[in-house]
Amino acid sequence: MNGKKLRLGLIGKDVSKSLSERIHTFILKEWGIACDYGRFSVSAEEFDGAIKTLMREYDGFNITIPYKKEVSAYLRAVEDGARACDSVNTVVTATGVGYNTDGTGFLLMLETAGIKVQGKKVLVLGVGGSGRSSALALKNAGASVWVYRRNAQALLEICAKIGVFSCENPEVGGFDIVVNCTGVGMHDTEGVSPVSQKAFQGASFAVDLIYTPQKSAFLQTAEKAGVAVLNGESMLFYQAYYADCLYTEKTPSVSEAYELYEKYKRSSL
Secondary structure, three states: OOOOOEEEEEEEOOOOOOOHHHHHHHHHHHOOOOEEEEEEEOOHHHHHHHHHHHHHHOOEEEEOOOOOOHHHHHOOEEOHHHHHHOOOOEEEOOOOEEEOOHHHHHHHHHHHOOOOOOOOEEEEEOOOHHHHHHHHHHHHOOOEEEEEOOOHHHHHHHHHHHOOEEOOOHHHOOOOEEEEOOOEOEHHHOOOOOOOHHHHOOOOEEEEOOOOOOOOHHHHHHHHOOOEEEEOHHHHHHHHHHHHHHHHOOOOOHHHHHHHHHHHHHHOO
């Protein structure tokens, strides 16, 4: 990067509790790259102006709930993985290209936690950007994937697009792994679980992409059902790692990503 200080940021509806700034600056510092990383909580009305500013004045930025789909309209191109799940979480402004590193980060989180997905029956709750990318990543990794959303018509359309099954009622259970991608359990819904203990009948693992609080109501409910749990903190780190590789044109390495995360955890103690 020729010694240049990168100017990066995160945009979403409410990113006040996000760890992204800490993670990105940690990774880039390990690579000897200086970085200013901003956080932008914006309403739907403010989104257009904020995105135009980021595209004009920043080297790259990350996108979170609820704008991972909307940002595509501002880009010159969207890479295949992001287009397939209709979700962009990383933009390189020099090229105007959008990417999705959520799915790759999600699978690496599961792998490093010892959770095998090939041949497993997995239920994904929620079909927002993270839900779609996680469902598609699980499918590509050899899992049988079911997705649940309250809006039945929208659910069927999304399942047809990404090639997964629709679940009419998550409370029937019978899944090996249950993944919460709804966002229920954070911010103003903290303390609320999107499902009851019934959803975990037959499950071995429950995964929540939420990492604040560290143990959501969803995970607490799963534990009461005797299921092993995992929150999304390492996914956040891994998707940030892959995003930083895009910003810096660096070839990603699974072993480097894992080693950096272990070092990050020690530095956060």
